[in-house]
Amino acid sequence: MIDFCRVLSTVNGVKRVSAVVVEVDVETDTVKVTIEGRNIDFEKVKEKVKEMGAAVHSVDEVVFEE
Amino acid sequence: MFNLLKSSISRVFKYSGAEEYSRRYAVMNAFDGVVTVLGIVLGSTLLGEANARSIVAAGIGALVAMGISGVSGTYMAEKAEQERRIREIEDAMLIKLDKSVIAEARGKAAILSALVDALSAVVAGLIALTPYLASLLGLVTAEHAFILSLTFSLSLLFSLGLFLGKIARRNILWSGLKSLAIGCITILLITLLNLIL
Numbered sequence: 146m147i148d149f150c151r152v153l154s155t156v157n158g159v160k161r162v163s164a165v166v167v168e169v170d171v172e173t174d175t176v177k178v179t180i181e182g183r184n185i186d187f188e189k190v191k192e193k194v195k196e197m198g199a200a201v202h203s204v205d206e207v208v209f210e211e
Numbered sequence: 212m213f214n215l216l217k218s219s220i221s222r223v224f225k226y227s228g229a230e231e232y233s234r235r236y237a238v239m240n241a242f243d244g245v246v247t248v249l250g251i252v253l254g255s256t257l258l259g260e261a262n263a264r265s266i267v268a269a270g271i272g273a274l275v276a277m278g279i280s281g282v283s284g285t286y287m288a289e290k291a292e293q294e295r296r297i298r299e300i301e302d303a304m305l306i307k308l309d310k311s312v313i314a315e316a317r318g319k320a321a322i323l324s325a326l327v328d329a330l331s332a333v334v335a336g337l338i339a340l341t342p343y344l345a346s347l348l349g350l351v352t353a354e355h356a357f358i359l360s361l362t363f364s365l366s367l368l369f370s371l372g373l374f375l376g377k378i379a380r381r382n383i384l385w386s387g388l389k390s391l392a393i394g395c396i397t398i399l400l401i402t403l404l405n406l407i408l
């Protein structure tokens with residue numbers, strides 16, 4: 146999970162990444178990831194998630210501010 | 212360069228979980244390499260007319276065969292297992308892992324396991340064969356080569372036992388002695404065969 150967060154933090158615009166394990170299964174772990182920053186390249190985030198062998202199941206909260 | 216290689220291998224193990232298998236292949240095949248050469252040395256010396264050249268030729272032939280067999284067999288077996296595991300994870304996650312670090316690491320893990328399999332047998336066997344190579348170069352006599360080869364083989368078996376004991380967190384000396392016993396049993400059986408024949 147540490148590597149996973151480290152890789153996500155390298156995406157343009159990302160200033161902070163936090164992750165909490167929500168559920169542990171036989172084959173998979175469900176993790177809630179919170180990414181904060183300005184002008185986050187979300188497509189790149191999805192790409193990095195896929196590269197790390199994970200999948201984005203849902204985007205639960207989005208904040209836009211001036 | 213060495214640090215790069217080390218971190219590369221570490222990454223493969225981290226994402227594939229193949230460290231345990233590689234360790235197993237290393238020990239198993241080191242045993243194979245040493246005991247095979249021990250058998251050739253003893254068989255040639257006790258049962259037949261042995262000279263350093265024929266022992267080295269037979270030993271190297273056997274080690275080459277073991278290396279090729281090890282690399283090809285292990286690669287195919289490991290590749291199949293790793294692919295099976297990737298499919299299982301894909302089924303659980305409902306995504307394809309084709310371009311992920313997991314798929315990459317598991318592919319490399321198969322190659323790494325195959326190399327470990329081959330190299331461990333070859334290196335261990337060569338250690339046991341070294342005195343005869345030295346004898347060919349005129350550095351030691353054939354008689355000394357025999358004694359040295361036995362000593363190297365038994366020492367290597369003992370060391371492998373110590374290593375296994377350390378991994379299992381058991382009494383390492385007892386583990387070493389058990390491995391040494393394998394070498395002694397090999398010597399005993401071939402000597403008995405010599406008496407019968």
